[in-house]
Amino acid sequence: MTSFWKKISVATAESASSRIVPFKATNNNWMGIVMMKSRWPLYACAAAAVIVQAVPAQAAARNFDIAAGDASETLSHFADQAGLHLIAPSTGLRGQRTAAVRGDMSVEKALWALLRGTNLSGTLHRGTIIVRPTQLMPAKVVPTRMESSSRVAAPASTTMVEADGAAPAPDDDIIVTARKRDERSLDVPAAISAVGTREIQNYNLTSVQDIASHVPQLQVSTNTNSGQGIIVLRGVATGANALGADQAVAINVDNVQISNAVVLEMGQYDLGQVEVLKGPQALFFGKNSPGGVITLRSADPTDQLFTQLRMGYEFNAKGKYAEAIASGPLSDTVGVRVVGYVQNEKGAFHNDADPVLAGPIADRVGPNFTKYFGRATLTFKPNDSFDVRLKGSYYNRKGTVFGFGSQEFNCPDGISPIKPSEDCKLNTRFVLPDTGNLQVGSDPLFRDGVPFADVSATLLSAEMNLHTSYGTLTSVTGYFRSRQDALSGPGGAERVIVLSTNPYRFAHNSFDSASIRIYRTASQELRFASELDGPINFVVGGFVDGTRLDFQASALFATTYFPRQDDVLKGKSASAFSQFRVDLGPRVQITGGGRYTWEKKDVSGIVGGNRPVLFSPNSMTFKNFSPEITARFKPNRDVMVYASYKQGYKSGGYDFNTTRIVLVGTVQPIDQSFRDENVKGIEAGIKAALAGGNLRFDLVGYHYKYSDLQVTFQPPGGTTVMTTNAGAATVKGVEFEGSWTPRFVEGLTLGGSLAYNSAKYTDYTPPCWRTQTFALGCNIDQDNNGAFDSQDVSGQRLPRAPAWTASLRFGLERSISDLVGFRLNGRMNYSDDYLTEDKLNPFSRQRAYTTFDAGIALHSVNNSWEVALIGKNLTNKIVAVRAIEDLYPAGQVGMYANVSNPRTVLLQLTLRPSALLSR
Helix, strand or coil, rough: CCCCHHHHHHCCCCCEEECCCCCCCCCCCHHHHHCCCCCHHHHHHHHHHHHHHCCEEECCEEEEEECCCCHHHHHHHHHHHHEEEEECCCCCHHHCEEEEEEECCCCCHHHHHHHHCCCCEEEEEECEEEEEECCCCCCCCCCCCCCCCCCCCCCCCCHHHHHHHCCCCEEECCEEECCCEEEEHCCCCEEEECCCHHHHHHHHCCCCHHCCCCCCCCCECCCCCCCCCCECCCCCCCCCCCCCCCCEEEEEEEEEEEEEEEEECCCCCCCCEEEEEECCCCCCCCEEEEEEEEEEEECCCCCEEEEEHHHECCCCEEEEEEEEEEEEECCCCCCEEEEEEEEEECCEEECCCCCHCCCCCCCCCCCCCEEEEEEEEEEEEEEEEEEEEEEEEEEEEECCCCCCCCCEECCCCHHCCCCCCCCCEEECCEEEEEEEECCCCHHHHCCCCCCEEEEEEEEEEEEEEECCEEEEEEEEEEEEEEEEEEEEEECCCCCEECCCCCCEEEECEEEEEEEEEEEEEEEEEEEECCCCCCCCEEEEEEEEEEEEEEEEEEEEEECEEEHHHHHEEEEEEEEEEEEEEEEECCEEEEEEEEEEEEEEEEEEEEECCCECCEEECEEEEEEEEEEEEEEEEEECCCCCEEEEEEEECCCCCEEECHHHHHHHCCCECCCCCECCCCEEEEEEEEEEHHHHHEEEEEEEEEEEEEEEEEECCCCCCCCCCEEEEEEEEEEEEEEEEECCCCCCCCCCCEEEEEEEEEEEEECCCEEECCCCCCCCCCCCCCCCCCCEEEECCCCCCCCCCCCCEEEEEEEEEEEEECCCEEEEEEEEEECCEECCCCCCCCCHCCCCCCEEEEEEEEEECCEEEEEEEEEEEECCCCCCCEEEECCCCCCCCCEEEECCCCCEEEEEEEEEEEHHCCC
């Protein structure tokens, strides 16, 4: 079987003309949206606009002389005469004949004329022509790829199968932008796992938490009490409650880097591409990232009219949702795409709190919520040399508390001493008392005492590209704002007491926190990626951003009310980066570069409305240079071996902790700062596509050393967490991903992954876990007060870092008739055991587990409709994601855990009216 995506010809672009591209920037244009109090992003974009007017563009018209004939030959001639690269499906070209094209005309017009009357469509993307079928293949022609967990199915700027109704995109030559260039994944010397649109739709991966189950060694959970979320990659993470810390695994949505995990909730709809880059990433994604980067790229406007309506019902949580998409060209130069999404869910977790003991319970089943999401994308391409992409997204969620379903496990003797109704097993039953009827006038943050969580977020991005004969100049402007209002806590005891001297009624021995968090960031990046004919090319650029976090919180703990605190954390950073790429002949390439970063953070706060919090220090400045160098060897086009040395960095910050601020008071200065985190190490791997692309694999080994690793933990007797630095840790291991399309079974794809990861502390002395004795390792007097209060955990694994993970998957697609086909897919994921509590309490161990996903679908051959039944976590395995020590009586220890999602079974209907109109 021949390779589905085959690069047919490569040619260099011809010289550019001197035609000026008009561009007008006014004070009322889109760039004014992202200003906050500073106008530097506007000035940067305006400067880019001036450059656009001054740099020559490529010629708008070329002379073509192509006779009618077989598509594989005519497309090759077309690419030669256009002076562009060509990627086209060799199997999809069979039997296709194109018309003659002669005369002077633009590349776009010539391509349209060439493909007119065929079942092919073409897209121009940064010097590359991408041709694909416009509908699913005939009944007896089965696509060579069903899905891929290790690679993306099409370039980011083209819209893929399930997003626009085109044919299933294969994964032989995958185009990724990991180095801010369009490259085959096979050619990029880095550990990249990616999930394409095809796989996202097949498994109904409606959240980044779902996508994480398809990427080896990635854990993502938004089901935490803080609502902040937690992202773990190869065992490296930032704590869920570390509000003043950047994410160790950065998040990049539509080329905008955001350090707040809330964006995960809004970056998951109408996706065109997901890439996960593992290990330190210093160069190409805004701020430095010591653990890796998750890049989410939403789908762009299509070159033809596309409409889609998708609706579904989930049986266990009684959830229903609907999504509508409209996309297409408004003119020859303007494209638009609009998506709207609404979801309502009753929940699959059952709250067993006894109303006799705990009082009235508002939410018996959950998490119940309603979500709304909308995004509009506008593209403008007046010629081959200049293009603009504008995106605006809004997200809103109202419902039950974050972490609904969190529960106790590993209780002493299987019985909870504070929650008689708790069964102390990880399942869909738990106990969550309400806080009680509070006097709203005393503290409106608590509302009526019923736990809740409301989130709203806005994301705006603008990308401009100027393509010249020397390379591409890119400007990316971003703005993000989120607000979280929540009343949450670890649940507390099931019994309620009422204090006559206190207007508050609350659960005894509980800690309930009401908070408002408003996070804002604006960023600007300018970069130039050269496209020179010689052996040396480069990328240079700069990045600036400003952030502000406003945190307001009040708390109830046992019989104590903690008055409201208001904290503000401001940050700003500037960095410059460059990478040079040297080709030492056709097989060897050396790349080297680095990023220099300057960053400053300031903090201030008040308690009770008028008492200042004396942070010391209240301002910190960080400077860092992170270099990297990589050597790549390609013995042939389909095999690549590489080795690299990398460094990474994450700035320090401030720990927001309600209890500590209030207890310490405002008389003495308090130090709530933590230091920056650094990492350095090596990585080496091999990537190959063998047997005509039917057998593919990636194998990578890595060894990184972290210093001042930022960690969070629950202090002894505390109810919240604090952030500090561990001395050092080492993360090393081996990862394998592969896929195979056997020739002897049409439409079948097999795949899997296997990873070993050793993530261990080499220098860390946290506090002892609850009930830990001298004999069990609590043998260090950290405070020199005569009491043993700390333990040495050097040599122990990091929390949430299983040693072994593995997966197996299959996909099968066949035609039932000339009109109808079916799809069947399944996946198994295995994880070794790991600890879930940050002080490594052995009672927090999550045992090894296996989960299963599967799906079956019927669809029309022309892709106009599809009915699918999709199941996730079919064995209903509930696992602990993150745990803290519960507030048991002295001498007892129990764990309170945020848990994974339960089983879901979804019936989904998809209609694409545009596919019927195009027939």
